[in-house]
Amino acid sequence: NIDVFIDLLSYRKYGHNEGDEPRFTQPELYDIIAKHKNPRDIYAEKLIGEGVITRQAFEERVEAFQQQLDEAYEVSLSTSQLNLQPFFAEKYKDIRFPEAADFETPAETRIPKELFLQLAERITTLPREMKFFNKTVRLFAQRAAMISEDSYDWAMGELMAYASLAWEKHAVRLSGQDSERGTFSHRHAEIITEDGKDKYFPLKNLGGEQAAVRVYNSPLNEYGILGFEYGYSLAHPEGLTIWEAQFGDFYNVGQVVVDQYIAAAQEKWGIKSGLVMLLPHGYEGQGADHSSGRIERFLTLCANLNLQVVNCTTPANFFHVLRRQLHRDIRVPLIVFTPKSLLRHPECTSSLAEFTEGAFREVIGETAISNPSKVKRLLLCSGKIYYELEAARREAGNDALSIIRIEQLYPFPAKQLHELTAQYPADVERVWVQEEPLNMGAAAFVKQQLGDCHLRLIGRPASGVTAEGLTAQHKINQAAIIQQAIDIATH
Structure with missing residues (x-):
């Protein structure tokens, strides 16, 4: 086997699209292109010159193809409805759109x-x-x-x-x-x-x-x-x-x-x-x-x-x-x-x-709180920060805190979340806790979904980058988030 390289020079006869005017930016080039014969005629002249085909045969082929196009166009005019075959119709016949x-x-x-x-x-x-x-x-x-x-x-x-x-x-x-x-x-x-x-x-x-x-x-x-x-x-x-x-x-x-x-x-x-x-x-x-x-x-x-x-x-x-x-x-x-x-x-x-015995749980409720009526602050979170919050609460021995994990962020599990939060006092303080900067993560989305203007947000300060570059600074910021979340006196 040997490699083959094709040096192909291409051009757009009418510019970027048919509504474009290429002479605004390339007048000299498009003056040349306008006078340039189309590829079909160039190739036909080559074949005729080499005796491969006669001019009459070429013209007959062009006429026959034009007639084929005209006939197809006439047929299209008589078609009352165009039936397009859906994408992978057979494979998806038993699959519907979500509700x-x-x-x-x-x-x-x-x-x-x-x-x-x-x-x-x-x-x-x-x-x-x-x-x-x-x-x-x-x-x-x-x-x-x-x-x-x-x-x-x-x-x-x-x-x-x-x-x-x-x-x-x-x-x-x-x-x-x-x-x-x-x-x-x-x-x-x-x-x-x-x-x-x-x-x-x-x-x-x-x-x-x-x-x-x-x-x-x-x-x-x-x-x-x-x-x-x-x-x-x-x-x-x-x-x-x-x-x-x-x-x-x-x-x-x-x-x-x-x-x-x-x-x-x-x-x-x-x-x-x-x-x-x-x-x-x-x-x-x-x-x-x-x-x-x-x-x-x-x-x-x-x-x-x-x-x-x-x-x-x-x-x-x-x-x-x-x-x-x-x-x-x-x-x-x-x-x-x-x-x-x-x-x-x-x-x-x-x-x-x-x-x-189980199933996917869009929301995971509290397992450690025996008396929800005594809860003063309800922490909502998603992901691995839950384990850090739980460890800090356990160490502090704070039974006035309760933690709910939102496992599915979208579609937002409003119904499932309401069923869990209904057991808490009406005046319980609701706090969303996340690791990400507050202009990132799920904070803004969750606040919008809950429609709760009193939802407090805890996370890293707004930032143009997702995370700190220094491990030491990461530990400081992470500890501050956890401390703010479990310290009920913090406002």
Whole structure:
């Protein structure tokens, strides 16, 4: 094989568009173009000159083609109605557009206890005939211990969602930068043998006639890969298609795909997609490029049930929201702000019952307050800051504080939230607490949704960047947020 280079000089005969006047800026060039013959005539003269075709034959072909166009035009005039075939009509015949009620009634996402334990054993067992790195063996032993201890971490919750969907014959596809191992070494969807010559995929060895599970490490090209995965999701509505950013911050290179397609396609063209975006998000002192998936940007795009935006705090809730994507007869893009520090947080675990008896919870209420009538301040939050607030309250022994987690930011769970807040005194102080600067995050959105002019907002001061560049300053600001939230005397 040899390489071929084509040096092609092209031009626009009528400028940028037919309504443009190119001579305003390029008069000399367009004087030449105006006198230049069109490509058809140039090619015809060449063929006639070489004796390949006669002039008469050329003119007859031109006339025949013109007649073909005229006949097609006449036929179009007699057509009373143009019937366009809907996009992927056959694939989406049983999938409808979302309604508000879809987000007020839990989807059936639990799985039988026996199946859960069976799949959990399969994905935590390594084949004896393959030799793995000692740390890998230890990791899988720890995962296997979660079964007997009835305490499953984030990675197990995620992997069990994929395993259960594949068992139900739903294909799973996940791609992203370092998604096989996981950016934070938590997933390990593929395991490499000690000599580096072989790989083992637990999710592909569930037994039975499972659907395909494909996990890919993608190039560092958010725009290209996100666009591809969005298109893939359109063609596979019965499968779970996921794109994961290495850090949530990095999705901004694919912002145009979000704006033009993911958020807008339903209203623009009536096109449905069940694409899932996983955006690692959370403030741990890693600076402005490794802290925020830009919750606020997605919330400004939310309208008419075009997106789902969630910020889960438990493995079971993550499990259920992933399964919910395929266990309803609607398809709406799902934006998940996934944690980093919670991946190994000792309190961020779920029990077997939460997977086999529960459902996705849009709002998670208080578990530690026995007498809601004595609560003076109600803290509303979303994401991993909950664990910091809970730890600070526990240390302070403050029973006058209550904490509610909003796990689904959009569609906003107004009904579910009202059911939880109704138990508190009418004059309870309501406070929204977030890690992000107050001109970012969900603060403005939540305040608008609640229509509550008395909602107090606590977060980092407004800023042009998402986070501080110094770890020491991060710790100071983070501590100040937590202190303001739990100190009822602070006004």
